[in-house]
Amino acid sequence: MIASRTGRRRKPDGNRVSPGTLDTYTNCRRLLGLFSAAYGTPWEIHTGLRVSKLEFRRSRQYWERFARKFSDFLYGRGYFDNYVSNLFKVMRTFLHYVEEQYGWQVRHLLPHLLARAEQIPVIALSAEQFRHLLIDDPFLSRLKPNQRFIRDLFVVGCTTALRVSDLFQIRQKHLYRQGGQTWLVMKSAKTGTETRLLLPEYVLEIFSRYRLRRGRLLPAISNVNLNKQIKRLGELAGWTEPIIRYRNRRGVPVPITGKISKRPFRFCDLLTSHTMRRTGVSMLLELGMPEQLVRQISGHKPGSREFYRYVSRNQSWQDEQSGLAFGKLCKDGYLS
Numbered sequence: 001m002i003a004s005r006t007g008r009r010r011k012p013d014g015n016r017v018s019p020g021t022l023d024t025y026t027n028c029r030r031l032l033g034l035f036s037a038a039y040g041t042p043w044e045i046h047t048g049l050r051v052s053k054l055e056f057r058r059s060r061q062y063w064e065r066f067a068r069k070f071s072d073f074l075y076g077r078g079y080f081d082n083y084v085s086n087l088f089k090v091m092r093t094f095l096h097y098v099e100e101q102y103g104w105q106v107r108h109l110l111p112h113l114l115a116r117a118e119q120i121p122v123i124a125l126s127a128e129q130f131r132h133l134l135i136d137d138p139f140l141s142r143l144k145p146n147q148r149f150i151r152d153l154f155v156v157g158c159t160t161a162l163r164v165s166d167l168f169q170i171r172q173k174h175l176y177r178q179g180g181q182t183w184l185v186m187k188s189a190k191t192g193t194e195t196r197l198l199l200p201e202y203v204l205e206i207f208s209r210y211r212l213r214r215g216r217l218l219p220a221i222s223n224v225n226l227n228k229q230i231k232r233l234g235e236l237a238g239w240t241e242p243i244i245r246y247r248n249r250r251g252v253p254v255p256i257t258g259k260i261s262k263r264p265f266r267f268c269d270l271l272t273s274h275t276m277r278r279t280g281v282s283m284l285l286e287l288g289m290p291e292q293l294v295r296q297i298s299g300h301k302p303g304s305r306e307f308y309r310y311v312s313r314n315q316s317w318q319d320e321q322s323g324l325a326f327g328k329l330c331k332d333g334y335l336s
């Protein structure tokens with residue numbers, strides 16, 4: 001932990017380990033401590049450089065028992081497949097570090113089969129919903145000043161598809177003007193990729209309202225408060241239709257409800273700051289922009305699996321495209 005926090009240990013690309021990843025490391029160590037205290041089972045690492053066949057088989061059996069017991073412990077605490085899988089990845093990363101640092105051949109002992117990946121669907125607005133936020137005057141007139149700010153921030157986030165951490169770092173120096181047009185040109189703090197986006201007039205109008213000292217164009221707000229206010233904005237917009245959500249536990253889909261209400265989630269309850277980025281990507285795709293251009297705006301590399309997690313095709317658009325496809329198929333002479 002100390003080596004990662006101070007920068008002595010870095011990622012394979014040379015960048016420092018992010019604070020979010022360090023928090024995951026800390027929580028993994030905390031859960032391992034709780035597991036050891038509950039079961040009276042310490043986490044053992046065999047340090048021998050060369051072991052006999054019998055010792056290797058015993059080590060393999062120990063790690064298989066440990067992985068089963070630890071996964072049972074995590075599922076018993078209510079965690080889902082995605083989080084359990086992430087914790088096993090953290091442990092595998094630690095074992096890889098031990099192997100590289102000390103030469104102990106232990107990375108291959110941790111079983112892979114008990115870590116089940118889970119793709120969590122993320123909610124995104126449709127183009128119609130975004131248009132409602134953008135130009136519905138009766139809706140905008142009902143918003144209080146602080147709600148109008150959240151709306152403005154949400155509109156900019158959906159348009160630029162930036163991460164929240166980058167959104168609050170937009171400054172005057174990131175705006176490039178030429179020939180009556182304005183581009184946003186900045187590098188992502190997380191990946192270092194450059195975004196160059198021609199800004200529409202409504203975004204420039206929003207920037208002009210909140211121009212701050214030190215050149216910042218948008219006021220900062222905590223992510224917790226932002227998520228809370230975004231949910232409230234969605235409720236005011238009338239997006240309260242129920243949404244049935246599932247999470248996987250041991251590979252089995254489990255319906256989840258609100259922790260307090262114990263009722264199915266509403267659409268507005270699932271809106272977060274991450275919705276802005278996903279909406280920006282999926283909306284541009286829905287409006288017909290080629291994928292390679294959308295990737296350049298969002299800062300994803302070609303073939304990035306992460307990029308396709310942001311692709312959200314709403315049901316109405318899918319129905320429309322399916323109807324067009326089947327309509328072509330049924331035309332006379334189409335297959336001739």
